[in-house]
Structure formats: C-alpha cells, structure tokens
Amino acid sequence: MHYENLMFFHLGTVIPCFFIGAFLLLRPKGGMVHRSLGKIYMSLMMITATTTLFMANKVGPTFLGHFGYIHLFSFLTIWSVPTALFAIRQGNVKRHQRIMWSLYIGAILIAGGFTFVPGRYMYGLIFG
Template sequence: MESLGLIYFHLVTAVLSFLLGTYLFARRKGSPLHKRLGKIYMLLMIATAISTLFIPAQVGPQVFYHFGYIHILSIVTLYTVPESLMAIRRGNVKKHQQGMVILYVLALLVAGALAFTPGRLLHTWVFA
C-alpha cells in the first residue's frame, strides 16, 4: 500500500481546497482578499492534483503503471488552474469564472464524491 503520509497530505490539501473554494465562491469577487486567497486556493489545488499522481488507483482498471480513471481529474486540474490564472491576468473574467467552476465541480465535488465509493480508502475509513 502507498505511503499513508502521501494520502494524508492529499486529504489535507483537498479538504483545505474545498473549504477555501467554497468560501471564495460565496464571497465578493475581485477584492484584494479574493486575489490573495485565490492564489492559495490554486496552489492547494495544484498540490492536491500532483499528489494524486503518486497514489495508485484502487478501484477499476489501471493503465500506464498505476493510473485509473479518477486520475483524469488530476490532469483537468493541472490544465485548468494555469489556464484560469492566465485568463484573469488577461482580463478574461468569463473564462476565469468558467475554469473555476469546472475546477470546483470536477476536481472537488465529483472527485470528493468518488472518494467515498466502495473500495476506496475514505469509504473504508468512514463507513467500515
């Protein structure tokens, strides 16, 4: 089994990303606080996505050594974060907003829900 330290790191960054992302969605956009917290959120999301690349898929088929379908969401995250950052730096608010919604829904809500499905570690920890 993979290192529990890596799993704990992933879990902490994912939970912090979820909490911070939820806060950012609920608050006024464009303020200096939003910009500062947004940078932290993006760094947390990148750290979360990178950590998944070292955690083997436990459910479903594996391809290219240990990757599973859920790892596609890591690739989406690693693409969406810099793309959304560049969009807002260019003044493209709509593209930035779309990217942030995609990131939040797919990388946090969908991946988070999948983490609680039978056969996954969080399911075992919470429901066993």
C-alpha cells in the first residue's frame, strides 16, 4: 500500500482515538459507556499502531532500513493495550489506569506532537 494511503488510514484511526481517549480519561469510569467506548478505543489503537509498522521512517535515523524512533510508540501501544485489558480483567484498576494514561500521553500526545516536526508528512500537510 502506498505511504500516503497508509497515512490517511492511520489518521482515520488515530484521530478518533484522540477524542475518545480524552473522553474516557476525563469521564466517570466503569459504566457501560466507558466499557463500550474503551473497546472501540483499544481496537482503534491496535489498528493504528499496526498500520504505522508498515510506514517507513522518513525523518532521522532509520533502523533495519525501515523503523525510526517514532515506531517505539507503536510497540508501546501494541504492548500497552493488551496489558491494560489484562489488568482490568484481573481487577487491577490502578494498573489499568496507569497504563491507559501513559498510552494516551505517549502514543497520542507525544507521538502525535512529533508528527508536526518539519520534514514529517503532517508538518507538510498542515504547514506546507
């Protein structure tokens, strides 16, 4: 799949995560709305992280001819989502909360912020 197609697919999955994640983190926990939106959020996060693994790094150092530092956030997501799900199913609410906050801050806010660095696709799309 062409890089630009992957980018738009990625944006189609990550933009809803920005809003759903913020809503989930700021609203009451544990109810049906939280659980339902949480399933959607976790599914979209896994899809968006997996998608990024097919997108070659275009800025900065490259590892194995494909991955860049920003891909670490993809691996963080692929680890965090099932770990947070396992934690809540085990009744470990604090661990679940800690992981979900870390995931949102790391994979949505920090990684998202890095996409607006000059030379990256989003920088060119917005400021180009």
